[in-house]
Amino acid sequence: MRAVLIAMLLATNCTGAAMAQPTDADPALVEEGQHVAMAGDCAGCHGTSLAGGDPVASPIGDIYASNITPDTETGIGAWTLAQFSYVLRKGKSPTGHIYPAMPYTSYTGLDDGQIAALYSYLMLGVDPVRNVPQETTLPFPFMRPAMIGWNMLFLDEGKAVGAVPVTDDRAMRGRVLVESLGHCTACHTPRGSLMEPLSGRHLGGGMVDGWWAPNITPGEGGIGGWSDKTLATFLRTGHTERAVAAGEMGTVVSRSLSHLPDDDIGAIVAYLRAVPAVASKVPGASASTAAEAQAAMPDAGLQPSGGWQEMVSHDTLDGGQLYQSACASCHGIDGRGSRTLAHPSLRQIGSVTAPQGSTLVQVIAAGVNRTVNGTTVLMPGFRASLNDAQIAALANHVRATFGGVSQAIEPAQVSTLLKGSLDTPWLIRNATWLAIAGLVIAALVLIVLIWVAVRLWGRSGARHA
Amino acid sequence: MAEYDADVIVIGSGSLGCLAAQELALAGRSVIVLEAGPETPDWKITENYRASPRKSNFSAPFGDVPYAPGSWSPGYADTHLDGLDVFPGTLRTLGGTSRHWTAATWRLIPDDMTLRSSYGIARDWPFGYDELEPWYTAAEYEIGVNGVPGFDESGEGRGETYPPRSRPFPTPPEGKPYAVQQLQMQLAPLGYRVDIAPSSRLSVPYDGRPACIGNNICNWNCPIGAKHSGYHVVQKIRSLGVDVRTNAVVDRIETGDRRRVTAISYLSPDGVRTTLTAKAFVLAAHGFETPKLLMMNAMADSSGMLGRHLMIHPTIDMTWLSEKPYWVGRGQNIHGAIMQRRNQPDRTHVPSTRYDLLNGTQSLGFAKSALKDGKLGQALDDDIRDKASRAFTIEALTEDMPEPENRIEVNASFRDALNQPGISIHYKISDYSKANLTRLMDDYSNFLRATGGTRVTPPTTFICQHHIMGTVRMGGDASDSIVDRDLRCFDHENLFLVTTGVMPTAAGVNPTLTGMALAMRAGRYIAGTI
Numbered sequence: 001m002r003a004v005l006i007a008m009l010l011a012t013n014c015t016g017a018a019m020a021q022p023t024d025a026d027p028a029l030v031e032e033g034q035h036v037a038m039a040g041d042c043a044g045c046h047g048t049s050l051a052g053g054d055p056v057a058s059p060i061g062d063i064y065a066s067n068i069t070p071d072t073e074t075g076i077g078a079w080t081l082a083q084f085s086y087v088l089r090k091g092k093s094p095t096g097h098i099y100p101a102m103p104y105t106s107y108t109g110l111d112d113g114q115i116a117a118l119y120s121y122l123m124l125g126v127d128p129v130r131n132v133p134q135e136t137t138l139p140f141p142f143m144r145p146a147m148i149g150w151n152m153l154f155l156d157e158g159k160a161v162g163a164v165p166v167t168d169d170r171a172m173r174g175r176v177l178v179e180s181l182g183h184c185t186a187c188h189t190p191r192g193s194l195m196e197p198l199s200g201r202h203l204g205g206g207m208v209d210g211w212w213a214p215n216i217t218p219g220e221g222g223i224g225g226w227s228d229k230t231l232a233t234f235l236r237t238g239h240t241e242r243a244v245a246a247g248e249m250g251t252v253v254s255r256s257l258s259h260l261p262d263d264d265i266g267a268i269v270a271y272l273r274a275v276p277a278v279a280s281k282v283p284g285a286s287a288s289t290a291a292e293a294q295a296a297m298p299d300a301g302l303q304p305s306g307g308w309q310e311m312v313s314h315d316t317l318d319g320g321q322l323y324q325s326a327c328a329s330c331h332g333i334d335g336r337g338s339r340t341l342a343h344p345s346l347r348q349i350g351s352v353t354a355p356q357g358s359t360l361v362q363v364i365a366a367g368v369n370r371t372v373n374g375t376t377v378l379m380p381g382f383r384a385s386l387n388d389a390q391i392a393a394l395a396n397h398v399r400a401t402f403g404g405v406s407q408a409i410e411p412a413q414v415s416t417l418l419k420g421s422l423d424t425p426w427l428i429r430n431a432t433w434l435a436i437a438g439l440v441i442a443a444l445v446l447i448v449l450i451w452v453a454v455r456l457w458g459r460s461g462a463r464h465a
Numbered sequence: 466m467a468e469y470d471a472d473v474i475v476i477g478s479g480s481l482g483c484l485a486a487q488e489l490a491l492a493g494r495s496v497i498v499l500e501a502g503p504e505t506p507d508w509k510i511t512e513n514y515r516a517s518p519r520k521s522n523f524s525a526p527f528g529d530v531p532y533a534p535g536s537w538s539p540g541y542a543d544t545h546l547d548g549l550d551v552f553p554g555t556l557r558t559l560g561g562t563s564r565h566w567t568a569a570t571w572r573l574i575p576d577d578m579t580l581r582s583s584y585g586i587a588r589d590w591p592f593g594y595d596e597l598e599p600w601y602t603a604a605e606y607e608i609g610v611n612g613v614p615g616f617d618e619s620g621e622g623r624g625e626t627y628p629p630r631s632r633p634f635p636t637p638p639e640g641k642p643y644a645v646q647q648l649q650m651q652l653a654p655l656g657y658r659v660d661i662a663p664s665s666r667l668s669v670p671y672d673g674r675p676a677c678i679g680n681n682i683c684n685w686n687c688p689i690g691a692k693h694s695g696y697h698v699v700q701k702i703r704s705l706g707v708d709v710r711t712n713a714v715v716d717r718i719e720t721g722d723r724r725r726v727t728a729i730s731y732l733s734p735d736g737v738r739t740t741l742t743a744k745a746f747v748l749a750a751h752g753f754e755t756p757k758l759l760m761m762n763a764m765a766d767s768s769g770m771l772g773r774h775l776m777i778h779p780t781i782d783m784t785w786l787s788e789k790p791y792w793v794g795r796g797q798n799i800h801g802a803i804m805q806r807r808n809q810p811d812r813t814h815v816p817s818t819r820y821d822l823l824n825g826t827q828s829l830g831f832a833k834s835a836l837k838d839g840k841l842g843q844a845l846d847d848d849i850r851d852k853a854s855r856a857f858t859i860e861a862l863t864e865d866m867p868e869p870e871n872r873i874e875v876n877a878s879f880r881d882a883l884n885q886p887g888i889s890i891h892y893k894i895s896d897y898s899k900a901n902l903t904r905l906m907d908d909y910s911n912f913l914r915a916t917g918g919t920r921v922t923p924p925t926t927f928i929c930q931h932h933i934m935g936t937v938r939m940g941g942d943a944s945d946s947i948v949d950r951d952l953r954c955f956d957h958e959n960l961f962l963v964t965t966g967v968m969p970t971a972a973g974v975n976p977t978l979t980g981m982a983l984a985m986r987a988g989r990y991i992a993g994t995i
Contacts (some may be wrong), residue, residue: 311528314509325515326508329680329688338678369673378670380690384700385506 024081025123026116033121036114039181039264040107041256042068044248048255050126051075052133056101057209057420059195060142063101064134071128084119085112089157097147099136100154100195109160109180140435154196161185162202166274174271177264182256187213187248204278205355209420211247211362212354219277231272232265238370239377241341243350246363250370258372280355317389319397326382326394335402342377352403357395361409361417364391388414471497471708472995474729474743475963476715476758479561480977481984482749483698484607485963488988490705494995497741498702499713499731501750502533502557507696510564511688520829523565523684523931524554531882532714532734533557536753541887543876551928552890553777555751559711560696562751562931563977565684567798568665568692569821570610571974572601574619574628576808577817580970584813586897587866587970591941591950594628600982602632608693608981609671611636612663618974620804620819622658639668639677642796644857647789648822649801651916657908659822660804664797665693672697681826683798713739714883718746718762718960726960732883744995745959749984752933752966753873756947757888759937760875765956768945772874774867774935776971779894779927781902782860783909784827785918790854794826803859806904807973815900816864817973820908823858831856856921859912861905864973866897867935894927932976936966952987963987 037043045065047053051074055062070077076084079094087093091104098104110118154161160179166172178184189197190206204222205215218224223231230240238245238253245253257265316322324333330343337345346352351359367381386394389411399405475486478500486496505513505527513526524537534541536555544552556562575594580587612634617627638661649659666683667676677691690697703709713731719740721727730740748755756772759765801822808817831852835845865871871892879887909924940946943955948967954960965980 308528308530311513311526312503312505312509312530314506321512322508325512325688329511330675330678343678367673369670376670378673378675380673380675382508384703385508 024116025120027120027124029117029120030125031121033117033119034125036110036118036181037121038256038259039177040118041182041252043255044251045102049129050122051129051131055134058099058101061138062136063099063138064136065102066098067129067131067133068122069126069129069131070123071130074130074132075128076122077128081116081119084122085115088115088118091147091151091155097144097151099138099142099144099147100150103183103186105155105161105197106180106183106185107160108155108157109163109176114176114181150194150196153194161197162189162199162275164275166271168270170267171270171274173264174267174269174274177260177268178271178275182268184216188216201278203272203275205280207356207358208248210358210417212351212356212358213249214243214350214354215278215280216272217275217278218273219279221280222278223272224277228266228269231269232262235260235265235268236262237372239342241345241348244344244368244377245370246351246359246368247366250368254370254372314385315387315390317393319393319395320401322386322390322394323397323401326386327398330379335398346398346402352399353405356413356417357399357405357409358417360395360398361391361414364394365418383418388412388418469743470741471495471743473497473745473747473991474499474741475747475749476729477561477747477749477751477754477963478559478695478699478709478711479749479751480563480608480693480695480698481963481965481980482561482747483695483702484604484981484984485747485749485961485988485991486707487698487702487705488985489992490702490707492989492992494992495706495708496702497708497710497743498699499715499729500557500559500561500709500711501714501731502527502530502559502711504559504711507686507688507690507694510686514682514685522554524556526685527556527558527564530557532712532732534881534887536888540879541876541881543878543887543889545889545891547893548927549779549892549894549929550926552892553753553929553931553933555753555931555933557754559709560694560699563693563695564686566692566694566931566977567684567975569799569975570605570608570612570663570665570978572618572628572630573597573972573974573979574808576812577970577972577974580812586813588940590969591939597979597982597986598629598631600986601978602630603985604978604981606632606635607672607698607985608665609636609667609674610634610663610665610978611638611668613638613661616660616663618660618663618804618807620658620660620807622805634663636668636671639664639666639796639800642792642800642824644791644793644824645796645801645822647791648857648916652803652912655911655915657803657911657915658805659801662797662799662802662821664799666797667691677797679795681794684825714885715750715758716761716883716885718758718764720762720764720957723764723956724958726957734882736883745961745991747961747963747987747991749963752936752964753888753890755962755964755966756873756936757875757886761886765937765947765954765960767956768943768947770869770938770945771947772936773869773872774938774969775871775873775890775892776865776867776932776934776968777892778862778930778932778971778973779865779898780860780862780930781905781924781927782823782858782922783912783924784856784858784921785913785916786852786855786921787857787916787918788855791857792854793824793857796824798824800824806901806908814897815904816866816898818864818901818905819862819973821860821862823860825858826853827856827858828853857916857918859909861901861908861924862930862973862975863898863901865971866895867938867970868893868895871895871935873936892929930975932965932971934965934968934971934976937962937964938969939967940969951990952983961987961991 046068051067051069053065055064067075069075072078083094088107162185163179187208188203190201192198203217206213215222234240235257335346337343365383368379370377392409392411392414396408472494473489473496475482475498478498486498489496510526517525519525524535529538536542576583578590581589615626617623619627669676674690680688712734715731717730719728726746728740728742799821803820806818828849831849835848874889876887876889937947939948948962952961963984965976
């Protein structure tokens with residue numbers, strides 16, 4: 001492949017094409033750079049063509065990833081290696097500050113060689129695509145220059161946020177993959193009042209766009225109890241008896257993790273064993289109720305059919321009835337899934353007991369649609385055929401019956417979760433009026449100061465006169 | 466106020482109506498789809514099926530809705546069937562009758578569309594296979610048809626893909642069930658080839674639908690959506706901004722100067738009337754309801770052919786018990802088919818016939834007969850297990866000729882909750898259709914001989930398929946046809962009929978895929994005219 005690329009370069013040069021070639025890009029690094037791009041999951045946000053992808057949801061508003069193909073006008077084709085490196089390490093591109101939805105607080109941990117390789121791949125190994133993605137417009141006061149202050153507070157240049165020291169080579173490789181390239185912390189660490197990752201709860205689980213990104217530390221509620229094999233299988237395929245990758249994690253597995261060599265997967269597992277344990281609480285769950293649920297056989301919910309009105313009405317809030325009609329055909333009347341667990345057992349899968357029922361609610365609504373190495377895993381979503389109250393009733397039935405979780409989800413919570421607007425920090429939620437209030441106060445102070453200054457000047461002037 | 470309520474109004478939300486609506490919406494036209502029946506989601510139909518004691522009735526899980534009765538609702542159809550035992554079941558529900566279809570997705574072969582020029586019988590279609598081919602492919606990719614690469618559908622043993630196709634099947638075939646493997650081995654020595662039928666039951670996830678996991682209640686309504694139904698297209702057109710209205714029973718079509726439809730109006734279940742205008746109208750209300758609605762409004766019938774030439778694929782089946790179990794029920798409803806009688810030289814006087822290897826479990830039928838024999842408890846269970854595992858049914862689906870006396874009419878003696886009439890069905894099996902009986906008896910006795918089977922039900926009674934063709938037939942001449950090659954009514958220039966009722970001849974295969982191809986083609990055409 002490299003030979004072909006070099007040949008293409010030469011051909012381009014021979015035809016005397018006017019296209020400028022980035023002088024800092026090294027054809028020998030292209031293959032390595034492709035691996036870096038894969039592990040960094042650039043495609044997760046920038047799209048499979050890297051010319052801009054789906055919006056990245058944030059509590060402030062949708063953020064649109066830019067075109068990072070080497071197109072000179074709409075992409076990054078005109079950037080030098082130094083400019084490229086500056087973006088990854090300091091969060092500022094030639095056109096201005098970028099938002100930390102692009103995880104430069106993680107990428108900042110990359111070394112010069114990795115950045116040069118990534119740069120070479122993006123410049124030489126990716127087809128230029130002419131595309132101007134939608135402009136990101138966040139409400140006042142979150143303009144791009146505001147990131148200068150944010151970076152001063154939260155960017156630790158040269159060190160990936162949350163990375164911990166490890167000694168053996170395998171875990172060190174894993175640290176690069178988890179903390180720098182994989183930027184796992186972007187979702188799995190909860191955020192504080194200024195959207196900064198909470199360092200004390202690094203990788204301890206967070207809410208993102210209405211989904212629960214689980215605790216991936218060895219602590220309680222985390223992955224300490226998972227075997228290396230299960231963890232590796234999950235990372236490679238997104239499918240184990242304990243968890244199924246859906247939503248954003250489905251994209252991560254599909255576009256990034258499933259393409260990594262086994263050594264890298266092993267390294268990720270090794271590093272995740274070494275990160276500080278964080279406990280995450282699962283509300284309402286207790287070992288004893290879970291055990292009771294294991295033994296219980298749910299009511300099959302069959303009732304003789306009544307008149308036609310009863311047959312066409314579909315507003316029941318009986319969670320058991322909804323489960324048996326909408327879910328049991330695949331997950332079984334007892335929730336144990338299919339024999340191969342291709343259809344997961346709801347008694348084993350972690351998302352059933354995730355905080356606030358978030359993942360369960362999201363999966364009921366949107367389903368799962370993940371393609372890994374050409375094989376698609378698909379569960380249909382039920383957003384079109386169940387209302388919020390029914391989704392709540394169904395989720396409560398599944399959580400109580402198969403997960404032993406007694407805490408109920410309210411219909412209003414379902415709509416909030418599906419809007420993705422949960423857990424926005426107070427400061428962020430109220431930032432607009434706070435900023436306006438701040439400006440008004442500042443203006444008043446200024447007026448007072450000017451008045452005082454004028455008075456003082458007037459006095460001194462009078463004295464001179 | 467806008468000049469029209471929509472660019473196009475589609476009456477009927479089945480697969481065909483929705484596919485036409487989808488083409489129109491994709492071309493940027495504003496569309497309203499009107500459905501007489503209610504919206505009942507798939508999960509509710511699953512629940513109704515499980516709870517229903519009427520397990521052998523495909524329509525039962527949808528309920529007898531008094532303001533939108535189907536053909537099997539009591540009293541609705543006044544039947545004159547000349548010994549035919551079952552008549553087609555139609556549904557009025559969001560998604561249409563495809564909510565309970567078998568999902569067999571055959572193409573016509575070129576000869577099927579040129580019976581007059583090829584065999585001197587019936588009539589030719591106003592266009593040939595080549596014109597329909599791209600739309601067959603579009604329809605197959607829309608619904609995710611599975612099929613064997615290189616399949617020859619003609620039964621002629623051509624050894625290559627036939628009819629010609631511009632793209633391969635979009636999804637791979639299902640694994641071959643044990644029963645089909647057994648029958649292939651048993652029947653091959655007598656020269657019968659068991660082919661694998663194409664189907665829209667998914668073998669792999671496709672277009673947001675999951676792969677089949679073998680719930681084995683295909684016909685009543687797939688509980689997981691692995692089998693295509695019009696209800697899937699409803700979800701898709703809703704996301705394209707199509708205004709889909711349920712419980713909207715269209716009864717009046719206004720034609721002003723007769724040449725153009727100016728408005729249609731519908732009743733809500735409580736009798737409130739709404740009138741809508743559009744540039745063009747699509748009647749996609751099934752092969753029964755479409756002509757009925759035109760008759761109720763005394764229109765589209767200058768040829769005198771409205772509702773006539775009804776074809777419904779007379780079918781005669783045989784069930785036998787073999788020595789060893791077949792374990793039927795794994796794999797799609799019709800997994801194997803013997804196509805060799807589809808297009809033989811004697812089609813001049815013997816109809817095209819296809820043998821379907823029916824793959825449904827027969828526990829219910831055997832339970833009934835065991836109960837009649839007084840078996841109870843363990844003896845009952847043992848008897849059902851034993852017989853259901855060893856039983857097999859083959860059906861012979863037979864081409865019928867377009868005969869003007871076979872027809873549907875308005876049945877004014879029935880009145881539904883909105884005072885709307887039912888239908889009368891007149892059908893007599895023609896001599897042409899019966900002309901295959903001699904060969905059919907030979908074939909059936911060969912099947913018994915080859916499998917060592919004991920006959921359970923002999924092939925004595927004709928039923929029919931749920932396939933309605935011919936009632937609003939397409940042709941090149943306004944004097945003997947209802948619609949032209951673009952499915953436009955000869956009598957009303959902005960009215961299009963999208964139903965398998967336009968098919969001028971029936972061939973010997975399920976018509977739904979052909980109807981879908983015609984619907985998509987019509988949708989694209991209509992978008993270009995307004």
